[in-house]
Amino acid sequence: MTYRLSIVPGDGVGREVVPEGLKAVRAAAEVTGSFDFETVEYPWSCEYYAAKGVMMDADAMERMRDSDAIYLGAIGFPGVPDHVSLWQMLLPIRQQFDLYINLRPIRLLPGISGPLRDRGPEDVDFVCVRENTEGEYCGVGGRIRAGTPDEVVTQTAIFTRKGTERVLRYAFDLAQTRDKQLVSCTKSNALNHSMVFWDEITQIVAADYPDVSVSTQHVDALAARMVLNPQQLDVVVASNLFGDILTDLGGALQGSLGLPPSGNLNPEGTFPGLFEPVHGSAPGRAGQGTGNPMAAIWAASMMLDAIGEPEAAALIMGGLEAVALGGPYTKDLGGTARTVDVGDAVAAAIRAS
DSSP states (O other), X not given: OEEEEEEEEXXXXXXXXXXXXXXXXXXXXXXXXXXXXXXXXXXXXXXXXXXXXXXSOTTHHHHHTTOSEEEEEEOOOTTSOHHHHIIIIIHHHHHHTTOOEEEEEEEOOTTOOOSSTTOOTTTSEEEEEEEOSSEEEEEEEEEESTTSTTOEEEEEEEOOHHHHXXXXXXXXXXXXXXXXXXXXXXXXXXXXXXXXXXXXXXXXXXXXXXXXXXXXXEHHHHHHHHHHOGGGOSEEEEOHHHHHHHHHHHHHHTTOTTSOEEEEEOTTOSSOXXXXXXXXXXXXXXXXXXXXXXXXXXXXXXXXXXXXXXXXXHHHHHHHHHXXXXXXXXXXXXXXXXXXXXHHHHHHHHHHO
């Protein structure tokens, strides 16, 4: 089986970590012998925007449509506002390819010191399922009388029954494969339309999963719980905005922003998923070769699992865990290793497994 991967290294350290993720994929392919892959690389980025005036070419979506997956590095460049890069690249990909699941494993790897006192890998091991195509990030709203004392701004969140139900069902299905514990994130005491609706659909869907223990918790209390008692969490499901905030908090629990991965999924397989490290482009460190590639390698494992290569995905995670346990480590983890050193070590661990 030969897979076609669309590669978008992006900006800054994204260009440095993506090759290390592909190095791990190549090693896993060699060990399993079950697949091969070809890559098509695209230059779309904030630097591309600075030169061309667009984040992506007009036919970008069509060119990526036939891919088995999209592998992204990082987006961000001084002088290009974040809302430009988000609304001209990442959100169009998520929405046009209907990548309605954002999957974020929040797991403290053995060997990595997290920021929570007396909390180890056995305590920090849960998954956040974030609704990824509607909610607060639909872009519905506007401004009138701009620049005057009477300026008015509106931003409208959109929640559909279809969109809400499908993300909840995905989360319940995932909980059935884990510890059968699910927390639904809400704020229905204040958001008396959207989050009351979310809670109602949660209860309707829960009736089809009697084996899953489900609870509902307000987002502020849930954020505190993630810090105080992360061991109580297994699967968390949240709307777009709440999920965005909580997963970044979750990433901080993992010990470094160089560790959290992200998968943007269309579970039906109608469109290719997008897989990326969560960290930014770190333009101040770009070109130094010291960025941590572990998040990008973890994202590569998620990518292989999503396209139907679970054995290879597990090999990459095994290699990543071996390096997390014994090094080498980049600067963010207290070491002196270079990006390529970590990538080489993970690839070697995969081949030795």
